[in-house]
Amino acid sequence: MPSILIEVKREYTAEQEIAIMDAVHNAMIEAFKIKPTDRHVRLIAHKPHRFACPPDRKTPEYSTLVSIDCLAGRTLEAKRSLYRAIVDNLEKVGVPKDHTKILLREIELQNWGLYGGQAGCDIDLGFKIDV
Secondary structure: OOOOEEEOOOOOHHHHHHHHHHHHHHHHHHHHHHOOOOOOOEEEOOOHOOOOOOOOOHHHHHHHEEEEEOOOOOOHHHHHHHHOOOOOOOHOOOOHHEEEEEEEEOOOOHHHHEEEEHHHHHHOOOOOOOO
């Protein structure tokens, strides 16, 4: 159920973009125990002049911002595990660990509209959030 937006500062091939999206999604499966089929991942490749980043980056063209909207309730350890898994997985596809920024926004269940316009708190989601 998490919604993931990955923003990058350079153009990648389609295969590389898929690998980046898979890297983040797989980290969510590992750390947050989401179902593999629970995939809501988008990637936006910005033109370099539209993505400002700290000037001290060794390779600023690899700057990557990962924004995740998810249900509130995961433990701090699960979040730490997620952050590590994301940077580890992205490093495997060429993004330096110190070039990734992760923003995690936790949203209360009543603030999710799901399954035909129902409030998330009114339905059985079929999975646990407190991992």
